[in-house]
Amino acid sequence: MNTPAARPQRSHGSGPRPPSLGGNLWTLLALLVLLGLSAGSALLELGVFNTVANLGIAVAKALLVLTIFMRLKTDNALLRIVASAGFAWLAVMIALALADVLTRAPLLAPW
Amino acid sequence: MNARLHPVPEQFDDPVQQREAATLGMWAFLATEILFFGVLFAGYTLCRVRFPDAFAAGSRHTDMLLGTIETAVLLTSSCAVALSVREVQLGGRQLATALLGITAALGASFLVMHGFEYYAEYREGLIPAVHWTQQGVYAKGMEIFYCLYYFITLFHSLHVSIGVVLLIVMAWRTWHRAYDARYHTPLELTALYWHLVDIVWIFVYPLIYLVGRAG
Numbered sequence: 001m002n003t004p005a006a007r008p009q010r011s012h013g014s015g016p017r018p019p020s021l022g023g024n025l026w027t028l029l030a031l032l033v034l035l036g037l038s039a040g041s042a043l044l045e046l047g048v049f050n051t052v053a054n055l056g057i058a059v060a061k062a063l064l065v066l067t068i069f070m071r072l073k074t075d076n077a078l079l080r081i082v083a084s085a086g087f088a089w090l091a092v093m094i095a096l097a098l099a100d101v102l103t104r105a106p107l108l109a110p111w
Numbered sequence: 112m113n114a115r116l117h118p119v120p121e122q123f124d125d126p127v128q129q130r131e132a133a134t135l136g137m138w139a140f141l142a143t144e145i146l147f148f149g150v151l152f153a154g155y156t157l158c159r160v161r162f163p164d165a166f167a168a169g170s171r172h173t174d175m176l177l178g179t180i181e182t183a184v185l186l187t188s189s190c191a192v193a194l195s196v197r198e199v200q201l202g203g204r205q206l207a208t209a210l211l212g213i214t215a216a217l218g219a220s221f222l223v224m225h226g227f228e229y230y231a232e233y234r235e236g237l238i239p240a241v242h243w244t245q246q247g248v249y250a251k252g253m254e255i256f257y258c259l260y261y262f263i264t265l266f267h268s269l270h271v272s273i274g275v276v277l278l279i280v281m282a283w284r285t286w287h288r289a290y291d292a293r294y295h296t297p298l299e300l301t302a303l304y305w306h307l308v309d310i311v312w313i314f315v316y317p318l319i320y321l322v323g324r325a326g
Contacts (some may be wrong), residue, residue, distance in 0.1 A: 003119055005174070010192035018196070018197040018200040019193075019197065020200060021194070021197070023195050024190055024194055026191070026196065027190065028186065028187060028190035029135055031186045031189075032183060032187075033289075034193075035179065035182055035183055035186065038254050038316070038317060038321065039175070039179050039321070042175075042317070042321035042324040042325065043324055043325055044325055045180070045325040050321075050324075050325060051322075054317035054321050055317060058313050058316070060318050061186075061313045062310045062313050062314070065189060065310050065313070066306075066310070068193075069189050069190065069192075069193040069302075069306050069309075070302075070303055070306045070307075075134070076134070076135075076255075078131075078135060078136060079135065079138050082135065082138040082139055082142055083138055083141070083142065085142055086141065086142030086143075086144075086146065086243050087148060088143060088154075088214075089142075089145075089149075090139065090145055090146060090149035090152075091279060092148070093146070093149055093153050094152070094153045094156055097153050097156070097157055098156060098157070098160065101157050101160060101161070104161065
């Protein structure tokens with residue numbers, strides 16, 4: 001089962017170095033502040049910028065969770081590629097679907 | 112199983128490679144999860160472009176205060192599970208178990224709060240095809256909003272439920288010394304899953320609760 005390794009074993013503890021306690025807690029604080037900003041800005045009359053602000057803040061929050069809590073910042077670069085691929089395909093799906101809906105003139109029934 | 116007795120399977124060179132393979136596999140799974148929820152978000156986007164006023168009217172019927180509290184609860188739980196993985200990496204056990212318990216409890220409280228929301232919506236007649244009492248020009252569009260609302264939040268709650276069970280299992284195993292600084296991959300993968308559930312909710316919150324709140 002546990003045969004002697006042909007190559008020298010890498011022996012550091014599994015995973016990237018754990019982020020500091022302060023780093024995690026500051027991230028949580030930033031996330032909660034952003035949540036407050038999101039709720040507050042939604043109550044202001046900003047027109048289309050309500051949606052822009054809400055989605056922008058959501059993206060900022062997601063990036064904080066991805067980079068700090070999920071450790072994409074310090075972990076293997078391959079993981080960053082796979083994670084980016086997931087979001088990239090999602091962007092393609094939404095962009096193509098919207099392109100169809102926003103640019104097509106409705107055809108009237110011929111009868 | 113004691114972490115110290117955990118052998119490296121023969122297909123891997125060393126524990127580092129084993130962990131890299133496991134996290135890569137988990138991220139591939141998470142990418143499919145992004146697309147799973149992505150379809151629902153894409154559907155939401157198209158319908159909202161088509162019925163902007165009805166979506167705003169529908170969103171105003173949701174409970175913004177409860178939605179905000181739920182978001183804060185999930186964000187806090189994400190931090191707790193991240194700290195738990197950190198604690199195990201640093202060799203701790205009791206605090207790590209407690210943090211996992213807190214995370215699971217926060218997840219369960221999220222489900223309870225959402226249950227109250229569903230009950231309030233049932234009483235208000237906001238469940239399409241089951242109990243729908245809305246009238247007026249926006250009633251049809253609101254029905255579409257609420258269909259998407261139930262699909263998105265119920266699938267999300269299903270993920271939260273699975274996450275809570277996984278977290279309880281991880282807490283049990285951590286307490287029984289299954290994981291230590293050298294080997295804790297299952298705990299790390301569970302944390303990744305929980306963070307993704309959190310990220311999905313980060314986008315659900317503005318799209319469901321915050322539309323048309325001004326004025």
